[in-house]
Amino acid sequence: MSASHKPPFVLVHGGRHGGWAWRDVAWRLRQAGHDVYAPTLTGLGERAHLLRPDIGLDTHIGDVAGVLEFEDLHDTVLVAHSYGGMPVAGAMERIAHRVRCVVWLDAHKPKAGESVFDLIGPERAERMKAMAAAGGQGWFIPVSDASWWGLTDPAQIEWVNSKTTPQPIKTYTDKSGPTSRAWSHPGTAIECTPSRLPELDLARQRSRAQADTRFRHRMLDACHEPMITHPDELTRMLAEAAVSA
Secondary structure: OOOOOOOOEEEEOOOOOOHHHHHHHHHHHHHOOOOEEOOOOOOOHHHHHHOOOOOOHHHHHHHHHHHHHHOOOOOEEEEEEHHHHHHHHHHHHHHHHHEEEEEEEOOOOOOOOOOHHHHHOHHHHHHHHHHHHHHOOOOEEOOOOHHHHOOOOHHHHHHHHHHOOOEEOHHHHOOOOOOHHHHHOOEEEEEEOOOOOOHHHHHHHHHHHHHOOOEEEEEEOOOOOHHHHOHHHHHHHHHHHHHHO
16 A cells, blocks of 8 residues: 555445444544445444334345445445444455455454354344343344443443434344455455354354465454544554555
């Protein structure tokens, strides 16, 4: 990356979050001269008024792809956090030619035919289904206390709790379509310690980093919400990923 060129960043949030979660990292990247887009997926965050039972993974794939297409972005650093890896993996089938690299921040990275519930395993999937049955009318996952994601600072917990919104369970049960471009594209996986990802997800990404010189695996000593707890460290790692691609 030359001094005169700063690639744009598109930051895709995790489940029950919104673009708001990237506030501190987006500010830092903009201060460094990057254009930054932090879209909110349909039905979440400030788009919670659009929440409907029929919102599924394809809806969110369209959200991600649409940002790069309608903003006419190229050479983009595409960052996926947690659930955000699901729509990013699907969107890459449409927008890989616009992407410099993908950063998988403690993010799911499905193979074709896999859903979130497939990736997290039956025990966690059943717990989330029970949450939907008890507090989500059977079709949405209600919000959780932010401590669920590892936050411990009371002020941060209060802020995140004030922003999180329910998410349609369909986005967790829908099977991913083709994702081969996500798996073949240059990128970096940032694993938070401790991670909220199942060990199988982590092992896949570690093994790819060992086999593919275009793919890197990094560790970050932070909870699952590093954009909130460690924005300086995360911003540095994102900038490094952009340069190394």
